[in-house]
Amino acid sequence: MVNINGNIVDDNQAILSLNNRGYAYGDALFETIRVNAGIILFWEDHYFRLMASMRILRMQIPSQFTPEFLEKEIKDSIEANGLMNSSVRIKLMVHRVSGGLYTPDSNDVEYNISVSKIQSVFYTIPDQKYEVTLFKDHYVNIDLLSTLKSNSKQINILGGIFAKENGFDNCLLLNSNKMVLEALNGNVFIVKGNTIKTPPLADGCLKGVLRTQLLRILEKLKDYTVEEASISPFELQKADELFITNVITGIVPVTKFRKKEYNVTTSKRLLGILNTKIRLGN
Incomplete structure (x- = not known):
């Protein structure tokens, strides 16, 4: 079941117009959100990031887009999928309404919400190797737009293909200053040390929600310099x-980059603190 502008429909009824600006021009934003048993993790950070991103892209924010309204829409979508007692991944997408070419006819927006199940209730660190490499075919611009979760992610897509074809678990992206x-x-x-x-x-870099959470946690840990x-x-x-963070998987330690192998001591400690924060109501 998918939520299209407040109407919950079967997946096969969620029809996307060819004129959809998110599809035609990448004129869209999205939030990837983790929800545990009906509790939206870090909701305030997600909400304010979305509102700030919409302002940067000159989208008209609907008057009903309050935190309470969008929270209810998310939970209604989860309930419609029968997953209120599960951990789920939410993708909340906002796109400008159809009309115009590069220049839109309107700055009004529409939205959709999709739901998929996550197996683990809390963040875990799997005991397995995780090797990364640098992706150097293309570079990310040093620009405010690069910090947004937009539909324009060609570099990430090409990096993913590169990693898959060469047997790596992930790629690290470089900006135009290398x-x-x-x-x-x-x-x-x-x-490095402390x-x-x-x-x-x-x-x-992306203004990641879990990045923000970890920086807040680290501010209180006096044995680290951030x-x-x-x-x-x-x-x-x-x-x-070396570790990677996002709200769905939490903290993913990298075990190898080229000939360098890493330990995971700090990653495990921070993950424990993060899970405690979640248990206490983030």
Whole structure:
């Protein structure tokens, strides 16, 4: 079951027009949200990121788009799929209404919500190897638009194909200054001693919701020094740990980059703190 502008319909009835601007021009935004047994994780961060992104793209925010309205729409969609007692992945997409070519006829928006089940209730770290490489065929622009979760993700798609064809679990993307920016599906953190570093938004990385959560957690852990600063590929070879974050999988430790192998001590500690935060009501 899919929620199309408040109408919940079967998947095979969710018809997309060829004039849909999200399809035709990539004129759309989305939020990927984790919900555990009807509890939306980090909802406030998701909501305000979506509103800020809509303003940046000059979309008209409907008056009914309150946190309460969208939260109810999400939960109604989960209930319609019979998954209120499960962990689920929500994709909330907002696109400008059809009309116009590159220049839209209207800045009004429509939305849709899709639901899929997640097996684990809490974040876990699987005991398996996870190898990454650099994707250097294309570079991400250092630009405000690069920080948005938009439909324009060609570099991520090509990076995913590259990883699959070459036997890697993920790729790290570089910005136009050849600095490490993010993974295909999440933000990147490196650990060296007691210093934890992640690229700044000014470098063009995605403004990830779990990135925001971890930075808040790390502010309270006095045994770590946190830096939001550019990361060169050379630093990956010197780091003790490297991990990827997103709201669906949590923290994914990288075990190998080229000949460098990493430990997962900090990743496991932070994941434990994150799960405790979730249990206490994020």
